[in-house]
Amino acid sequence: MSQSEDSQILFSQGHVLRKLGHFDSAIAKYDRALEAKPYDYKLWSSRGYALEGAGRYEEAAKSFDQAISLRGNYAAAWQGRGIALAKLSYYEEALDSFDRALKLQPQDYRAWMNHGKALMNLCRYRDAIASFERVLDLKSDSYKAWYNKAVIQSCLNKYTEALVSLDHCLLIKPTCHYAWNYRGMVQAKLSEFTAALESFDRSLKLKSNNPNAWYGRACCFALQGMADLAVENLQRAITFSPYLCKVMANSDINFQQIRGDRRFQALLDSQAG
Numbered sequence: 001m002s003q004s005e006d007s008q009i010l011f012s013q014g015h016v017l018r019k020l021g022h023f024d025s026a027i028a029k030y031d032r033a034l035e036a037k038p039y040d041y042k043l044w045s046s047r048g049y050a051l052e053g054a055g056r057y058e059e060a061a062k063s064f065d066q067a068i069s070l071r072g073n074y075a076a077a078w079q080g081r082g083i084a085l086a087k088l089s090y091y092e093e094a095l096d097s098f099d100r101a102l103k104l105q106p107q108d109y110r111a112w113m114n115h116g117k118a119l120m121n122l123c124r125y126r127d128a129i130a131s132f133e134r135v136l137d138l139k140s141d142s143y144k145a146w147y148n149k150a151v152i153q154s155c156l157n158k159y160t161e162a163l164v165s166l167d168h169c170l171l172i173k174p175t176c177h178y179a180w181n182y183r184g185m186v187q188a189k190l191s192e193f194t195a196a197l198e199s200f201d202r203s204l205k206l207k208s209n210n211p212n213a214w215y216g217r218a219c220c221f222a223l224q225g226m227a228d229l230a231v232e233n234l235q236r237a238i239t240f241s242p243y244l245c246k247v248m249a250n251s252d253i254n255f256q257q258i259r260g261d262r263r264f265q266a267l268l269d270s271q272a273g
Contacts, residue, residue, distance in 0.1 A: 007040075014026040017050075018049060027047060027051060040070075041067040044067035048084065052080065052083055052084050060080070064077045078098070078100040083114060095119065098111055109134075112131050113135050113144065117148065128148075133145075146168040146169035150169065154182075163186055163190075166182060178203070180199050180213075181199070184220075193223065200216045212237075214233050214236040215245055215248065219252070222256075227263065228263075
């Protein structure tokens with residue numbers, strides 16, 4: 001077997017391992033293949049994606065840089081570089097990479113999705129909406145694009161529009177527990193408490209150990225001054241996510257009406273240690 005044939009087998013094995021989520025094993029295969037073919041830009045790019053999957057984002061970015069140095073018009077490497085940089089919270093640099101990927105492949109809805117997420121993290125909400133609408137132009141059944149659009153609309157205090165986007169999301173994927181949860185949060189902001197509780201319940205039917213839904217229910221009851229039910233639901237939320245729920249509840253204005261309630265304070269104090 002020639003070196004080239006051996007390298008191709010290693011590349012294929014790495015691809016399979018990466019798809020199965022065995023990232024470290026995939027990286028090892030790519031590294032062996034690169035010993036024979038150090039100038040193969042696709043190998044460097046695939047290695048970058050495996051490193052990104054393993055959470056080794058800085059190494060991933062360097063691997064994508066190597067691919068780009070060998071083939072500057074390889075869209076997959078630009079997109080991978082953007083994904084790795086976004087994971088490192090380098091959103092401006094990530095956005096530039098996604099822009100480069102989209103110039104090469106303007107019909108890639110995944111690149112538009114990542115483009116929108118980077119804009120979201122930069123608080124460029126209106127630009128982000130435009131990116132997610134581009135996703136929907138290319139892939140109308142993208143429930144994630146509808147969800148992300150709803151999150152932005154909520155950030156812009158456009159709660160009614162956010163509900164419309166969430167309804168589209170849930171029409172496409174009714175089993176999306178976090179969309180039901182976010183729907184409940186938006187409905188609570190509109191003081192539609194009965195509908196909000198129904199949304200949180202739908203979320204919990206799909207994922208019973210979902211602290212966000214229990215926390216959302218607690219907020220709904222607290223906003224109505226129902227201290228008993230608020231404390232009961234907050235306790236359930238804290239069971240699944242003790243630290244985060246305690247930190248949130250300590251400063252959340254949704255609990256303002258019951259903040260002086262001794263049971264509420266005792267619940268938070270009991271988690272302090």
